[in-house]
Amino acid sequence: MDFDPAEAFGAQSAIRTLRLLRLLGEAGTEGASLAALVRQSGLSKPTCRRLLIALIEEGMAVQDPTTRLYSLGREIYLLGMVAADRYGIHRVALDSVTRLAQKTGDAAFLQVRHGEEVVCLAREDGTFPLRSHVLKAGDRHLLGAGAGPLALLAALPEAEAESYLATHARALAERYPALVPLLPGLVREARERGYSLNRGILFPGSWGMAMAIRGPSGGVEACLSLAAVESRMQPDREPELAALLAAEVQLVEQRLARESGPPTPLTSPTRTRNLP
Amino acid sequence: MDFDPAEAFGAQSAIRTLRLLRLLGEAGTEGASLAALVRQSGLSKPTCRRLLIALIEEGMAVQDPTTRLYSLGREIYLLGMVAADRYGIHRVALDSVTRLAQKTGDAAFLQVRHGEEVVCLAREDGTFPLRSHVLKAGDRHLLGAGAGPLALLAALPEAEAESYLATHARALAERYPALVPLLPGLVREARERGYSLNRGILFPGSWGMAMAIRGPSGGVEACLSLAAVESRMQPDREPELAALLAAEVQLVEQRLARESGPPTPLTSPTRTRNLP
């Protein structure tokens, strides 16, 4: 993360604290070690630790006394549930994830777009014993990187997708070197098919499939996805999986439409500074 | 809130930022004005504003451009969903809230205990036109203050409840003056009946009823509750409402038991400093 000094505006440690919080989110249920957080945050060890203590004292983080790993605290859950009134999609989508996992036997996910990132909100495992553990709740990837992010990218208006690719080519190439040359083709494929397919591009042998969820206003903010080992996502099973995805996506879309009495505000998180 | 300087340990502004975040949580969906946040936090206006900007830049808060009110941002929702893997009760309890609201026609709530506080996680309104708006998602009250908090207090082991009352008498008296003398009686009543009843003690005319949810390990962490205008909670309707509550509580408890393959860690959020 490392700080661009320009973005510190008298709130350095506030920003640092909040970024740490986000890193804890990415660490998910397992948690993260102090060393890992130091590395990822670019902070010094004492600073990192001090901020973690503050997070812990406020209930926003916890440290496992035996493993010493840090993870999100209950306070964050409580706040998140309050925020869910506004941003929530889980109420209409979580049980679809569960059903997908049950019916397919593989891992199913709910992912949402958040600016240029795609965040995995929920993962549910099926019963099949060979499982891909490449994606878990809290993981974040750039649009396009993985089946879910690919579905979301492909569902964007073409102009928007183009400009995203142009703007983020560098970042994509850095984080996912193998991906960039393939992306335009994958996006086209996904558009034609109606769902995306990731044939082990990011992690060999880990395949994925995803379909975007369109909100009542037409915007795309989330997707359902599946992940499995290569052998479980061959052409023979593809239509079956796609049909299951399609059915659940349709269900979620209906539920979204029904409850959109008060239309969800979906404004971008970027802020324009008030100028003098 | 105001700061006990002793608790600042080189993380003043981190703590301040996180407390602000919590205040935003309490403000719920409506949001809070800068002035309100300044008042509640005890911070100076510039400091408050600066920290809010930091929160906004990190996506953890948003400001409505027309009303200028601040509220929780989408990032908090995302983090909360990740934390839900660990602390979540909503997956097994939210639809009970919905059903209660539908069947009773009144407002139904899910509240959880968090240390000495009880946080309202969700509110769902029924169709009856006279509604109590005394409680909304994000609101926090001390154990004992209101139907839900009362049910949770009454469900505690007797010794624990006693010691809580002893320790927090002052705080209770300060925030809820009318309540304290009545509390012991109310708690006893609730224990005998199996559910709590608040006959407009905190807000005249706003009545409430609640029943605690017991986890598989026997601990009590949450409750379902109902609120209505006085006339809708008279003895004639009481058994009916209590039965509905009991049915949903039982359902939630069953679901909790079923999914407790990996038993939910429910450790307290307080931290013991590592001593040299």
Place this chain on the structure above:
DNA sequence: AACGATAGGTCCACGATATGGACTTCAATA
């Protein structure tokens, strides 16, 4: 339309506060 009152927002000199290099402690591996 001029006024006062209330709230949102910002500036910047000062000093309290957060910083990180250096250190200690502990557990696991060799």
Place this chain on the structure above:
DNA sequence: TATTGAAGTCCATATCGTGGACCTATCGTT
């Protein structure tokens, strides 16, 4: 029992955050 790597802590220093003072916008009132 050395050795490595990670967790955790101390404290002198200067950087970063602070809040009094000020500006502006938007009301309701006369």
